[in-house]
Amino acid sequence: xxxxxxxxxxxxxxxxxxxxxxxxxxxxxLTNAPTFMDVLGSAETLxxxxxxxVLGRHRLAREFTEADLSPVFRSNGTxxxxxxxxxxxxxxxxxxWRLAVGGLVLSEMRLSLRELRTMPARTQITRHDCVEGWxxxxxWTGVPLSAVLNRARxxxxxxxxxxxxxxxxxxxxxxxxESIDLIDAYHPQTIxxxxxxxxxxxxANGAPLRLRVERQLGYKHAxxxxxxxxxxxxxxxxxxxxxxxxxxxxxxxxxx
Amino acid sequence: xHWINAVCVVLVLMSGLQIFNAHPRLYWGQYGANTDTPFLKxxxxxxxxxxxxxxxxxxxxxxxxxxGFLGVSGxxxxxxxxxxxxxxxxxxxxxxxxxxxFFFAWILVFNSLTYLIVSVAQRHIRRDLLPRRFELxxxxxxxxxxxxxxxxxxxxxxxxxxxxxxxxxxxxVIFILxxxxxxxxxxMSPGADSALPWLVDLFGGRQSARTLHFLCAMLIVLFxxxxxxxxxxxxxxxxxxxMITGRYVLPPxxxx
Numbered sequence: 001x002x003x004x005x006x007x008x009x010x011x012x013x014x015x016x017x018x019x020x021x022x023x024x025x026x027x028x029x030l031t032n033a034p035t036f037m038d039v040l041g042s043a044e045t046l047x048x049x050x051x052x053x054v055l056g057r058h059r060l061a062r063e064f065t066e067a068d069l070s071p072v073f074r075s076n077g078t079x080x081x082x083x084x085x086x087x088x089x090x091x092x093x094x095x096x097w098r099l100a101v102g103g104l105v106l107s108e109m110r111l112s113l114r115e116l117r118t119m120p121a122r123t124q125i126t127r128h129d130c131v132e133g134w135x136x137x138x139x140w141t142g143v144p145l146s147a148v149l150n151r152a153r154x155x156x157x158x159x160x161x162x163x164x165x166x167x168x169x170x171x172x173x174x175x176x177x178e179s180i181d182l183i184d185a186y187h188p189q190t191i192x193x194x195x196x197x198x199x200x201x202x203x204a205n206g207a208p209l210r211l212r213v214e215r216q217l218g219y220k221h222a223x224x225x226x227x228x229x230x231x232x233x234x235x236x237x238x239x240x241x242x243x244x245x246x247x248x249x250x251x252x253x254x255x256x
Numbered sequence: 257x258h259w260i261n262a263v264c265v266v267l268v269l270m271s272g273l274q275i276f277n278a279h280p281r282l283y284w285g286q287y288g289a290n291t292d293t294p295f296l297k298x299x300x301x302x303x304x305x306x307x308x309x310x311x312x313x314x315x316x317x318x319x320x321x322x323x324g325f326l327g328v329s330g331x332x333x334x335x336x337x338x339x340x341x342x343x344x345x346x347x348x349x350x351x352x353x354x355x356x357x358f359f360f361a362w363i364l365v366f367n368s369l370t371y372l373i374v375s376v377a378q379r380h381i382r383r384d385l386l387p388r389r390f391e392l393x394x395x396x397x398x399x400x401x402x403x404x405x406x407x408x409x410x411x412x413x414x415x416x417x418x419x420x421x422x423x424x425x426x427x428x429v430i431f432i433l434x435x436x437x438x439x440x441x442x443x444m445s446p447g448a449d450s451a452l453p454w455l456v457d458l459f460g461g462r463q464s465a466r467t468l469h470f471l472c473a474m475l476i477v478l479f480x481x482x483x484x485x486x487x488x489x490x491x492x493x494x495x496x497x498x499m500i501t502g503r504y505v506l507p508p509x510x511x512x
Contacts, residue, residue: 043358043359062450070292131350249355251354
């Protein structure tokens with residue numbers, strides 16, 4: 001009697017683990033099938049549409065007080081770009097650095113850090129959420145991206161702002177880049193930040209200038225900005241998905 | 257509907273563990289990153305002699321060695337929080353994990369809504385799930401618990417109805433755990449937080465919400481394990497056939 005129960009139990013355990021292995025192997029195979037991952041990726045459109053339509057386009061991210069600041073604001077991704085151009089700019093304290101603004105604009109510009117600092121500024125204490133799961137609260141000061149765009153006079157055909165960076169995350173890869181739509185670009189909390197916690201932006205956090213786009217995850221907040229470009233379509237740029245991590249499978253809309 | 261639910265829940269749980277593995281630490285409060293003190297941590301470290309890596313789970317100030325399952329696992333002794341056989345995909349890939357997670361989370365939301373609408377319309381919740389007054393007396397609950405512990409299951413007509421522990425477990429999952437999962441999941445979305453700031457307040461911060469999302473998921477795993485055990489003990493063939501076809505053979509009365 002007892003031996004029969006044992007075999008039945010063994011059979012169940014074996015059956016369950018075989019079934020489990022089969023499912024896991026199946027999921028792994030599906031993960032390697034680009035078409036299937038595209039189907040899964042269609043949920044991003046649903047998330048993007050529902051966040052834009054149901055939750056609204058103009059809502060502000062929460063702003064905190066000085067008492068809420070993280071003791072240490074973690075740096076992630078590149079913390080010290082090692083390409084010669086950047087190193088040279090850094091040596092002279094970014095006095096020779098210029099932000100190139102181009103693409104679908106009436107007047108192309110090259111803005112120095114000093115010029116950016118004379119433009120209207122906004123300070124905000126916000127929570128930074130990394131796609132990995134951690135959060136940090138920091139105080140950012142910078143010029144609203146909308147002010148820069150208004151000065152460059154964006155053409156009506158433009159739909160996205162592409163941000164080009166100085167850093168390379170892996171050897172032999174392109175430099176980092178990101179893109180956002182015009183809804184986020186003109187959002188009042190979307191700023192090009194040159195200060196963190198009241199001090200000039202540290203190199204680890206993206207000196208001399210980084211993007212803050214507060215309703216999206218950390219990888220959208222491009223650091224070490226070198227230029228911004230207005231475009232009508234993202235398909236022709238690099239991997240075509242609108243960003244360094246996007247080209248590697250992450251969502252373009254990172255509001256979730 | 258149950259089977260769509262079962263498939264989605266398993267996929268969402270396993271891809272959820274993949275996402276957890278990207279930052280295997282949980283915190284309470286608004287922020288939390290590597291330099292902050294976690295409430296729970298799964299990690300690995302070299303043991304004194306420098307040749308062997310030991311996995312551990314740390315909750316508060318207590319550390320438990322967990323090599324083989326948490327922290328370090330697999331035949332190759334890979335350093336990862338949850339082992340490859342409980343994550344989708346089996347290798348470390350946050351981007352793919354997120355795609356699986358959000359796609360099946362959306363299906364889960366639609367499936368659950370359909371279930372709720374149908375259940376209310378057919379009075380399933382009131383008729384079958386809400387405990388009767390007499391069932392809620394401590395004496396009745398204790399009696400039912402005692403029967404479960406002795407693995408004595410109802411026979412005859414009583415087997416056609418949910419017993420009180422079953423009712424409370426189902427109601428707990430449907431009306432407490434599932435809504436908590438959805439709400440704490442939404443709270444991790446910076447986009448949703450800007451439109452629904454009260455969600456952040458409800459949980460006391462995004463990192464608290466992430467911690468609760470994980471803890472509720474573990475309770476759901478516990479529910480599934482007990483649920484499957486009960487099905488096995490009650491006669492899996494009869495139970496599963498009744499779920500699909502509605503034909504259920506009443507267990508014969510016990511002969512002493």
